[in-house]
Amino acid sequence: MSKTQRAKAPHGSTAGISRRRFLQSAGAGVGATSLAWLAERTPPAVAQRRTLTALSLSLFVPSGDERFTEIMQEFGKQAGVDVRYDTVKVTDVPVKLAAEATAQAGHDLVDVWEAYGYLHRQNLANLDDVIEDVGRRYEVYPGHRATFQIERQWKVAPWYWLSFVGTYNAKHFKAANLPVPRTWDDLHRVGAELKKRGAPVGIAISNCTDAILSWRTVMWCYGAKETEADGKTIAINSPKTVEFLEYAKRLYADAMTSEVLSWDDAGNNRLILSGKGSWVYNPVSIYLAAKDKDMPIIQEIDHHEGLAGPAGRFAGTFHHGLGVWKFSKNVDLAKEFLRFFYREDNFASWVASAKGFCMSPFKRFEGHEVWKKDPKLTLLPKEGPYTRPQGWPGLPTQFIGAMDAKYLLPNMIAKAVGGTPTREAIGWMEREMQKIFKETL
Amino acid sequence: MALRQRQGEALTGVTLILPALLWIGLLVAYPFVMALYYSMSNTVVGRGGGTFIGLANFRALLGDDTFRQTLQNSFVFTSVAVAVKTVLGVALALILYRRLRFRRLIRGLVLLPFVIPTALSTLGWLWMYDSLYSVITWTLNRVVLGPLGFGPLEVTWLGSPILAMSAVIVVNIWRGLPFFAITVLAGLTAIPTDLYEAAEVDGAGRWGRFWYVTYPLLKPILAVVILFSTIFTFADFNIVYVLTRGGPQESTHLFATLSHALAFESMQLGKGAAVSLFMFPVLVVVVALQFRFLHREETRYA
Numbered sequence: 001m002s003k004t005q006r007a008k009a010p011h012g013s014t015a016g017i018s019r020r021r022f023l024q025s026a027g028a029g030v031g032a033t034s035l036a037w038l039a040e041r042t043p044p045a046v047a048q049r050r051t052l053t054a055l056s057l058s059l060f061v062p063s064g065d066e067r068f069t070e071i072m073q074e075f076g077k078q079a080g081v082d083v084r085y086d087t088v089k090v091t092d093v094p095v096k097l098a099a100e101a102t103a104q105a106g107h108d109l110v111d112v113w114e115a116y117g118y119l120h121r122q123n124l125a126n127l128d129d130v131i132e133d134v135g136r137r138y139e140v141y142p143g144h145r146a147t148f149q150i151e152r153q154w155k156v157a158p159w160y161w162l163s164f165v166g167t168y169n170a171k172h173f174k175a176a177n178l179p180v181p182r183t184w185d186d187l188h189r190v191g192a193e194l195k196k197r198g199a200p201v202g203i204a205i206s207n208c209t210d211a212i213l214s215w216r217t218v219m220w221c222y223g224a225k226e227t228e229a230d231g232k233t234i235a236i237n238s239p240k241t242v243e244f245l246e247y248a249k250r251l252y253a254d255a256m257t258s259e260v261l262s263w264d265d266a267g268n269n270r271l272i273l274s275g276k277g278s279w280v281y282n283p284v285s286i287y288l289a290a291k292d293k294d295m296p297i298i299q300e301i302d303h304h305e306g307l308a309g310p311a312g313r314f315a316g317t318f319h320h321g322l323g324v325w326k327f328s329k330n331v332d333l334a335k336e337f338l339r340f341f342y343r344e345d346n347f348a349s350w351v352a353s354a355k356g357f358c359m360s361p362f363k364r365f366e367g368h369e370v371w372k373k374d375p376k377l378t379l380l381p382k383e384g385p386y387t388r389p390q391g392w393p394g395l396p397t398q399f400i401g402a403m404d405a406k407y408l409l410p411n412m413i414a415k416a417v418g419g420t421p422t423r424e425a426i427g428w429m430e431r432e433m434q435k436i437f438k439e440t441l
Numbered sequence: 442m443a444l445r446q447r448q449g450e451a452l453t454g455v456t457l458i459l460p461a462l463l464w465i466g467l468l469v470a471y472p473f474v475m476a477l478y479y480s481m482s483n484t485v486v487g488r489g490g491g492t493f494i495g496l497a498n499f500r501a502l503l504g505d506d507t508f509r510q511t512l513q514n515s516f517v518f519t520s521v522a523v524a525v526k527t528v529l530g531v532a533l534a535l536i537l538y539r540r541l542r543f544r545r546l547i548r549g550l551v552l553l554p555f556v557i558p559t560a561l562s563t564l565g566w567l568w569m570y571d572s573l574y575s576v577i578t579w580t581l582n583r584v585v586l587g588p589l590g591f592g593p594l595e596v597t598w599l600g601s602p603i604l605a606m607s608a609v610i611v612v613n614i615w616r617g618l619p620f621f622a623i624t625v626l627a628g629l630t631a632i633p634t635d636l637y638e639a640a641e642v643d644g645a646g647r648w649g650r651f652w653y654v655t656y657p658l659l660k661p662i663l664a665v666v667i668l669f670s671t672i673f674t675f676a677d678f679n680i681v682y683v684l685t686r687g688g689p690q691e692s693t694h695l696f697a698t699l700s701h702a703l704a705f706e707s708m709q710l711g712k713g714a715a716v717s718l719f720m721f722p723v724l725v726v727v728v729a730l731q732f733r734f735l736h737r738e739e740t741r742y743a
Contacts, residue, residue: 094705094706094708095701095705095706097486098486098704098705098708098710099705101486102486102710119486119708120486122488206600206688206689207685207686207687207688207689208686257595257597258572258595258597258600258601259572259573259595259597259600260600261597261600261601261689262570262572262597262598262599262600262605262685262689263572264686267572270571270573270574271573274573274574276573398485398708401706401707401708402707402708402709405702405703405706405707405708406507406702406707407688411688411690411691414688414689414690415690418690432506435501435505439483439501439709439712440485440709
C-alpha cells in the first residue's frame with residue numbers, strides 16, 4: 001500500500017482488513033465458542049476421567065510422602081482413576097484448609113490435626129462406615145478417638161501421631177557424669193550443671209508449635225490446665241499454674257540460654273545437631289536427620305522416655321488424620337481409598353517408610369519392625385498411653401485452635417521469664433482466653 | 442457516517458478497556474467489598490455464613506492488647522524504615538549519579554535486593570540472624586570485639602522485642618533501598634546541568650548546590666517515592682512472617698501478619714478482615730497528604 005493510499009484509507013486500516021473489523025470478528029468467534037461450550041454443559045470427553053486428590057503437610061521424612069504417593073497410585077490403577085498428592089509446608093496447611101472450606105472446593109482428602117478437625121467438622125464427611133470397621137480390626141488409640149470422633153461421628157480418619165521424647169547428647173551427660181533425667185525436676189538439676197559446662201538444654205519459648213506442645217506437656221505434668229473437662233470453663237488461673245510457671249522460670253534461668261526465645265520449629269534440631277546443646281524435647285527427627293546425612297554426632301544422640309511431674313506423666317502430641325470434604329465430588333471414592341490405605345500390608349508399608357517418625361494410631365501396629373530394628377527407637381510406641389489431645393482434659397476444639405494461633409501459652413511463659421511477675425503473666429493469659437472464648441463461643 | 446464512526450470508535454474503546462476493568466473489578470473491587478462485608482460479620486471459617494454485627498469487630502480490636510501493640514509496631518516500623526530509606530536512598534542516588542567505573546554494573550547490582558523474591562531473601566536473613574550460626578554475630582566477634590579484647594558476644598537477634606523489631610526494619614530497609622535509589626537517580630538525571638553551573642557561578646558550594654538546586658527539584662519525586670514506600674512498608678507481610686511470625690510476644694506483628702493469624706490460623710475471618718481494613722483509612726490519609734503536598738509544590742513552581 002503506498003503512502004497516499006494509506007493516508008486515504010480508513011483509520012487503522014492495513015491492506016484488506018481494518019482493526020475494528022478484526023476485533024469484531026475475533027470477538028464474535030470467542031463469543032460463539034463460549035456459548036457453544038456453555039450450552040453443552042459437559043466438559044469434553046477427555047476430561048471426564050476422575051481424579052482423586054489429597055493434601056498434606058510435607059512429612060519430615062520424605063520417604064513417607066513417597067510411599068503414600070505410591071499407595072495412591074496403586075489405588076488409582078485398580079479404581080481406574082487419576083490421583084494427585086500435594087504436600088505443602090506445615091504452616092500452609094491451615095491456610096489451605098480455610099481457603100478450601102470457604103470456597104467449598106479443593107482437594108478430596110486433607111491432612112487434619114488436633115483442633116482443625118473440630119473447626120472444620122461441618123465441612124467434613126462422616127467416616128463411621130470406614131473407621132468402625134478399622135477400629136474393630138486394629139483398635140484405635142484413645143487419643144485419636146478423642147480428637148477425631150467429633151459429636152459422636154468419625155469426622156477424620158486416624159493417620160499417625162508424633163512421639164515426643166527426651167532427645168539428648170549422651171557425650172555431654174557422660175562428660176558431666178550425670179544421669180539421664182526421669183522427672184522435670186531432674187531436668188532442672190542436670191540442665192543447670194550442663195549449662196555451666198557450656199551445653200544448655202532447650203525448649204522453645206517463641207511463636208512455634210514445638211513451644212506450645214512442649215510447655216503444655218510440662219503444664220499437665222504439674223497438674224495445671226487451660227480449661228476444665230467441659231472445654232469451656234477457664235482453669236488457667238490456679239496454684240498449679242503458679243507452680244508450673246515458677247518451674248519454667250527456674251528451668252529457663254538455670255538451664256537454658258536466651259536463644260530459645262527466637263526459635264522456630266527447627267531450633268531445637270539445630271541446637272543438638274550443632275553439638276552445643278545437651279537436651280531437647282522433640283520427636284526423633286533430629287536422630288533421623290543425623291542418620292540420613294551420616295553425621296558423626298549420630299553416635300552421641302540418644303532418646304529417653306518422657307518426663308514425669310508432681311501430677312504424673314503426660315505427653316503432648318499432634319494427632320494427624322485424613323478428612324474428606326463433604327463438598328468433594330469424590331466422597332465415596334475417597335472412602336474407598338481409605339479402606340485401601342488401611343489394608344494391613346499397605347498401612348504397615350507406609351509406617352515402615354516413615355522410618356519410625358510417624359507413630360501408628362492403631363494398637364495393632366505397636367510391635368512393627370521399624371521400632372525394633374534400631375535400639376534408639378524402641379521406646380517410641382511406649383509413649384502412646386501417656387499422650388493426650390491438645391486441650392486436655394477438654395477436647396481440641398476451636399477455642400484451643402484460636403488460643404494456639406495466638407501462641408498464648410508460650411507468650412505467657414515468655415512474659416514470666418522476661419520479668420513479668422508470675423501471677424500477672426497468668427492473669428494476662430486468663431484475660432486473653434476470656435476474650436477468645438467470648439468470640440468463639 | 443461521521444456519527445457512526447464516532448459511535449464505532451467509542452464501542453471499540455469500551456471493548457478495549459473492558460478486560461482491564463474486569464480485572465480490577467475481580468481482583469481489587471470484589472475482594473475489597475468482601476473484606477468490608479466480612480469485617481462487619483462474625484464469620485468463622487468452616488462454620489458457614491456469619492451474621493451482620495456492625496462495627497463490633499472494630500470496637501473489639503481497639504480494646505485488644507495485641508491489636509494496640511500491632512498498631513504501635515506498624516507506625517514504628519513504617520516511620521523508621523521510610524525515614525532511613527529516604528536518607529540513604531538519596532545518598533545512594535547521589536553516589537550512583539557520579540561518574541564511576543563500572544557504573545552500569547553497580548547500578549544493576551544495587552537493584553538485586555529489590556528484585557529477588559522477598560520470601561527467598563528473607564530466608565537468607567533468617568540464617569544471618571540465627572541464634573547459633575549468625576554470620577553477623579560471628580563477624581562482630583571475630584573482626585571487632587575479638588581484636589579489641591572483648592569476650593565473644595552471644596546475641597539472640599530475634600529473641601528480644603527491641604532487637605527483633607530492629608532486625609525486621611533492617612531487612613525492610615535493605616530490600617526497599619534500591620527502589621528509593623533508582624527512582625531518585627532518575628529524578629537527578631532529569632535536573633538540567635546548567636542550573637548547577639549557574640549555582641557554581643553564584644558561589645554555591647556542594648551543600649549549597651544540593652540545598653538550592655537538587656533538593657527543590659527532587660521534592661516531587663521524593664514525595665511520590667515516599668508515598669509508595671509508605672504504602673508498601675505499612676502493608677508488609679513477608680519479612681515479619683518469615684523472620685518472627687509476629688513474635689517475640691507480638692512485638693513485631695504488623696497489620697498484615699495479625700490479619701493472617703486471625704483469619705487463617707485462628708479462623709476468625711471477620712476479625713482478620715477488620716484488621717486488614719484498619720490500614721485503609723490510615724493509607725487514605727497518607728495519600729491525601731502527599732497529593733496535597735505535590736499540588737502545593739506544582740503550584741509553587743508553575
